[in-house]
Amino acid sequence: MISKTNQKDLLTYLEDTSNRQGAASALYIPQNQEELLAIIRELSKKNIPFTASGGRTGTTGGCVPQEGAIISLEGLKDNIQIDPEAKTAKLEAGVSLQDLEKEARKHKLTLRSLPTEPLALAGGVASTAASGVHGFGWGGIRNYIRAVEIFLSSGEAIHLRRGEIFSQKRVFNFKIAGRQFDFKLPDYHLPACKSQAGYFVRDNMDLIDLFIGSEGTLGIISSLELALQNIPFGVFDGLLFFPQEEEALQFTERIKVGAQNFAPLQNPAALEFLDQNSLNLLRREYSFMPKAGGTVYFEQEAENKEEYDALVDKWQGLIETSGAFLDQSIFAETAKEREKVYQIRHKLPQLINEFLRRAKQVKAAADIAVPESNFKQMHQYYRKVSQEAKLSYLNFGHIGESHLHFNFLPQTNSQSQLAKSYLKELCRLAVSLGGTVSAEHGIGKLKKAYLEIMYSQDEINQMAALKKYFDPQCLLGLDNIFSKDLLGTGPSQITPIK
Ligand SMILES: Cc1cc2nc3c(=O)[nH]c(=O)nc-3n(C[C@H](O)[C@H](O)[C@H](O)COP(=O)(O)OP(=O)(O)OC[C@H]3O[C@@H](n4cnc5c(N)ncnc54)[C@H](O)[C@@H]3O)c2cc1C
Structure with missing residues (x-):
């Protein structure tokens, strides 16, 4: 694990392309999944807030911390497994889109949705549900994510595969790794156009879609499986x-x-x-x-x-x-x-x-x-x-x-x-x-002030309660999507994890 506390070494991690400046006391760059899990568990034990950092190509300050530690996923990039038959890529969160595409093309395959800037990292792209110039024809990255491995702030790992866990209307009730999860989604409705404003929620939804686009507030994405397609003629x-x-x-x-x-x-x-x-x-x-x-x-x-x-x-x-x-x-x-x-x-x-x-x-x-x-x-x-x-x-x-x-x-x-x-x-x-x-x-x-135009205070409070359900200590990606002040000090207002 690479770890740094000298402020000079942290500087480039305290901004993204929005030019917003942040503050942090330490930077951790795990080199494998075990190191990632270990640092999450340590920060959680010490109650230190942490923010996930990808390629830092974001435009809204999401990876720019206000306090605590930064976990940069850039070291998790060694392993890209392409399955040419299934047309899938399994990769760690720190692989850049550029490197993924290079590898996919060796098998005459491509990530056709072409989401965003090539220097963005897979975990960042999934966490922002990015789309790009191919959105018109092929939609955003959400449509191409088959599975994700997520580390919660408690240090627990959950593996989600598309098509396996669905809500009943707005209620989720499922068991993963021996843990029972029961919670209700916020009430708001998504607009009838593409949107990446707040959590993705709808009736009878796939659980994986809640984590995609959650801007590093619910868990850290450690690896993914993406659908690829043939390179067009x-x-x-x-x-x-x-x-x-x-x-x-x-x-x-x-x-x-x-x-x-x-x-x-x-x-x-x-x-x-x-x-x-x-x-x-x-x-x-x-x-x-x-x-x-x-x-x-x-x-x-x-x-x-x-x-x-x-x-x-x-x-x-x-x-x-x-x-x-x-x-x-x-x-x-x-x-x-x-x-x-x-x-x-x-x-x-x-x-x-x-x-x-x-x-x-x-x-x-x-x-x-x-x-x-x-x-x-x-x-x-x-x-x-x-x-x-x-x-x-x-x-x-x-x-x-x-x-x-x-x-x-x-x-x-x-x-x-x-x-x-x-x-x-x-x-x-x-x-x-x-x-x-x-x-x-x-x-x-x-853009928190703009979200307040789109959703009522009660609906934003429901988002905060959902975050707190998955991150009860309120450590992860603080001040993204809604102010950390909304998290309060008590337990989540929705049913806690049993
Ligand atoms: C020139 C340029 C063009 C762009 N064009 C587009 C475009 O067309 N479409 C588009 O959607 N965006 C675009 N963007 C914005 C940006 O590229 C995307 O938002 C991208 O998905 C961010 O990925 P990243 O790895 O750089 O993430 P970062 O900026 O590092 O982080 C973004 C957010 O994701 C969280 N995060 C990062 N990694 C993880 C992880 N492993 N687990 C959990 N949370 C994580 C961070 O905490 C933060 O909240 C553009 C940016 C630039 C500079």
Whole structure:
């Protein structure tokens, strides 16, 4: 086990890409499962709070502790077992998505959902229920998690396999490793769009889904089993530049409606939008990019040559009548061209993070999704707020899922304060449209005030009681999702573990 207490050694573990700064007294980097279990048990015995840290690519301060110890999972990465027949990968929590993909590709397999940033670690990705550019076609990581091994803060291990333990309506009643668990889930209902705001709860749900996306508050994920798929026969991408934002938006609407009619061909894997300000920021790196009012990025996969040719024809027909700048738009078919297009899209959040780091400001971004039928209305709100706020901003993201990342770029503390109040307003509007205040990045420590817009105090208290049921000493991932003050000093308000 690597352990450090010198503050200088802890520094990089006291932040993530949100720029939020934390505090801790010790860092532990277990090198195997036994060491992980041993340190959890020791911290638990000494009643020392601890926070799980993965790739630290999170954007909401989730892995940034406020006190106690950090357990970094980065050392648990040796063992990736690919089963080519079953198309599964068994791996420890510290394996990066990049390393997993490299290994999977040796067997002509891939994690098709392409969740998030390649430097994120498997445990972090599962704990944030990440999704990414392939969300439109393939959904988020939740759909691909078959099993997880979880260490509770007490040092007990529970192994959960999808399909084995379900709630009866909202009540769980099951036995694991000789322990009886009985508890009731919170009452709230998830919105009718993708959401990563608070615990995932619904009637008759699989227990594994409660732990996925729980942002390191219920247990530490030590290993996982993921479903893989065959590498598709062919893939092509496009980066389409439109003179006006409205034309780009209309094109994405055509694809979204058309996606239902792509059958029997594959639906697009990715459908993304970048506004003019996003493009202006990117142009600082990629000077060849034209001045455009809006940009659409798409990715299309095909299972065989016939399908590939039919899809190329379909997209070329759609693009020719789209109003995009045909000479400057990019249609990428080779691996090299595709990598370039992907890098451009991926560069944008990195540039935003670099900007904020230079300005010494914490991330000021919305992660809102709304039901498809309300997206137009939400987009009008983005326009209204951007005009009123008179702050630098940009808007981009997963438009295929009616989910955009509206980012302010504050340069001073007072601009940051103003940005926060406008973001709150956007969250309020999103919730009024049946949407979520966090579609994929989670609540972490930065977005608790937005969660309070989405759920009542009583519903948030129910989340806290559920956390306390699994972590009675209240040691794990404190201040993530809800304030640690809600945990109180008494026992959980729901039935304690027998
Ligand atoms: C350039 C860029 C692009 C991004 N794009 C996307 C995107 O498209 N979609 C998206 O969803 N996110 C995106 N993100 C955010 C981020 O990559 C994801 O949230 C990712 O899943 C975090 O994984 P991580 O390993 O870095 O976790 P960390 O940031 O280290 O931690 C995240 C949370 O998980 C908890 N945690 C970490 N490991 C464990 C574990 N083993 N057990 C229990 N809890 C744990 C932490 O305590 C924390 O609460 C992006 C980030 C960047 C920098």
